[in-house]
Amino acid sequence: MLCNRCGKNEAVVFYNENINGYKKSYSLCSDCARELEAAGEINLNFTSPFEEGESLLSGLFESMFGIPSAPALSGAKRTVKEKRCPLCGLTIREISEEGKVGCAECYRSFADELRPSITRIHGSVHHKGRFPLRFKNKCEKGNRLEDLRRRLKEAIKNEEFERAAALRDEIRNLTAEA
Amino acid sequence: MAWYGKKSVDNDVVLSSRVRLARNVEGYPFGRHLTDDRARELIGKIGAILTPSGYEAVDFTGLDMIGATAYVEEHIVSPEFAGEKGPHTLFKNDKKNVYIMTCEEDHLRIQCITPGFSLDEAYAGAIEAESLLDSSLNLAFDEKLGYLTHCPTNLGTGMRASVMMFLPAITKFGKLSSIARQLSKIGLTVRGSYGEGSGSTGCLYQISNQVTLGVSEEESIEKLKNIVASIVDQERKLRDAMTKDDVWNSVADASARAYGTLTYARMLSFSEFMKLWCDVRLGIALDNARKMNGQPGGTGIPSSLSYETLDTLFIESQPAVLTLLSGGTPMSPAERDLRRADAIKRRLAVV
Numbered sequence: 037m038l039c040n041r042c043g044k045n046e047a048v049v050f051y052n053e054n055i056n057g058y059k060k061s062y063s064l065c066s067d068c069a070r071e072l073e074a075a076g077e078i079n080l081n082f083t084s085p086f087e088e089g090e091s092l093l094s095g096l097f098e099s100m101f102g103i104p105s106a107p108a109l110s111g112a113k114r115t116v117k118e119k120r121c122p123l124c125g126l127t128i129r130e131i132s133e134e135g136k137v138g139c140a141e142c143y144r145s146f147a148d149e150l151r152p153s154i155t156r157i158h159g160s161v162h163h164k165g166r167f168p169l170r171f172k173n174k175c176e177k178g179n180r181l182e183d184l185r186r187r188l189k190e191a192i193k194n195e196e197f198e199r200a201a202a203l204r205d206e207i208r209n210l211t212a213e214a
Numbered sequence: 215m216a217w218y219g220k221k222s223v224d225n226d227v228v229l230s231s232r233v234r235l236a237r238n239v240e241g242y243p244f245g246r247h248l249t250d251d252r253a254r255e256l257i258g259k260i261g262a263i264l265t266p267s268g269y270e271a272v273d274f275t276g277l278d279m280i281g282a283t284a285y286v287e288e289h290i291v292s293p294e295f296a297g298e299k300g301p302h303t304l305f306k307n308d309k310k311n312v313y314i315m316t317c318e319e320d321h322l323r324i325q326c327i328t329p330g331f332s333l334d335e336a337y338a339g340a341i342e343a344e345s346l347l348d349s350s351l352n353l354a355f356d357e358k359l360g361y362l363t364h365c366p367t368n369l370g371t372g373m374r375a376s377v378m379m380f381l382p383a384i385t386k387f388g389k390l391s392s393i394a395r396q397l398s399k400i401g402l403t404v405r406g407s408y409g410e411g412s413g414s415t416g417c418l419y420q421i422s423n424q425v426t427l428g429v430s431e432e433e434s435i436e437k438l439k440n441i442v443a444s445i446v447d448q449e450r451k452l453r454d455a456m457t458k459d460d461v462w463n464s465v466a467d468a469s470a471r472a473y474g475t476l477t478y479a480r481m482l483s484f485s486e487f488m489k490l491w492c493d494v495r496l497g498i499a500l501d502n503a504r505k506m507n508g509q510p511g512g513t514g515i516p517s518s519l520s521y522e523t524l525d526t527l528f529i530e531s532q533p534a535v536l537t538l539l540s541g542g543t544p545m546s547p548a549e550r551d552l553r554r555a556d557a558i559k560r561r562l563a564v565v
């Protein structure tokens with residue numbers, strides 16, 4: 037298809053604009069596109085109608101991750117220094133745009149920011165199951181504590197106070213070890 | 215020979231079971247944030263643990279398209295892994311049931327694939343390999359979030375357990391979408407046979423767990439096992455309903471014709487092959503069911519044609535595996551169709 041302005045070159049830019057019912061439509065070669073843009077007739081800066089780089093994808097992740105992408109943040113953000121992950125250097129905005137973190141450290145650097153989205157995906161933020169060898173003591177103790185606390189609640193509910201007292205002591209001892 | 219072509223439990227419905235664990239190593243960025251140099255360094259570290267334990271390394275950066283695609287067709291690596299541009303290496307054990315992808319989406323994707331309905335075996339195999347790596351690597355982990363993964367959807371156990379199922383009766387009776395709906399309510403999902411986003415080739419589906427955080431590996435597998443068992447049940451019941459004389463006659467006819475085409479065709483495209491494959495596999499299943507019910511059977515298909523042979527045929531008829539088995543020289547689609555028909559004919563002649 038040829039450019040419908042100069043009629044000489046192959047059209048490479050297909051432009052459709054509809055602002056409140058005022059429609060413009062062009063098929064342009066790159067030269068004509070550049071000229072028309074310079075004249076202000078067309079606007080090839082995709083981001084401008086939506087302000088600053090909000091893509092459909094980031095909108096998608098925004099809803100999925102509950103993290104506001106660029107335009108939703110305050111106008112002052114450009115001047116404020118954003119927090120970056122010390123290992124991979126990503127910001128929370130970049131993470132929410134990609135939908136994936138940059139490294140394991142991101143989960144620690146942005147723990148608070150990521151928690152809502154993780155809860156939304158899994159319905160839980162409490163891991164259950166295997167753990168690496170080096171976490172053996174910590175995790176086994178954590179699991180044991182969780183189990184004791186659950187049993188304590190049960191005992192209180194059933195008004196078994198003697199059992200509850202014993203469980204409470206056991207929890208105290210276990211937490212004191214740390 | 216990999217997971218296919220072996221005798222296995224419930225293989226009239228379940229072709230294979232698989233457990234995959236996503237793991238990462240502390241200190242190394244994920245995905246595209248990992249530089250090639252650091253990726254190579256990481257792969258070196260992993261290799262130093264795996265190679266002495268009998269694992270063989272396949273460097274995918276040095277592999278041609280056909281070689282890489284063949285691994286995808288054998289369901290050993292993901293299409294993403296095969297298409298990865300940076301350094302990425304596959305490690306496989308000598309028993310040929312554990313396959314470890316390095317530098318895919320996560321640093322490590324440890325998987326164990328076993329024939330038939332055998333999730334416990336697959337889990338044990340994956341855990342064995344993971345323990346080996348855990349003893350010498352700092353695996354990224356958080357007490358609350360579990361194993362830390364590139365994509366938050368894999369956090370927690372990082373485990374995806376799945377089975378590949380042959381569900382022609384459920385498909386024919388139009389029950390698949392209702393099963394899919396029910397599965398999604400309980401955190402399971404159905405996909406086409408090549409994993410995420412792929413359409414299904416001929417009645418083959420992959421069913422897997424979705425949720426990984428807050429549910430332990432054992433619980434996940436138990437749940438999947440129960441559901442798969444009930445789907446196996448439902449498929450068999452529906453197949454039973456198809457053994458009634460009028461339905462049976464048309465199934466037996468389709469399956470005999472399919473077998474005839476497989477044995478006599480000079481050219482076969484993969485999609486045509488898959489249709490025929492489904493008809494033959496279903497014919498054999500129904501024939502067995504009728505015999506069990508004491509009804510007269512007989513499809514004209516030799517009774518020595520086993521599911522294992524059929525499943526091997528399915529893997530070996532795919533374009534890249536077929537090309538590799540024929541010497542590895544790239545072929546045109548028409549050449550491949552000739553070659554495929556010839557290979558199938560020869561394989562069926564010795565049944």
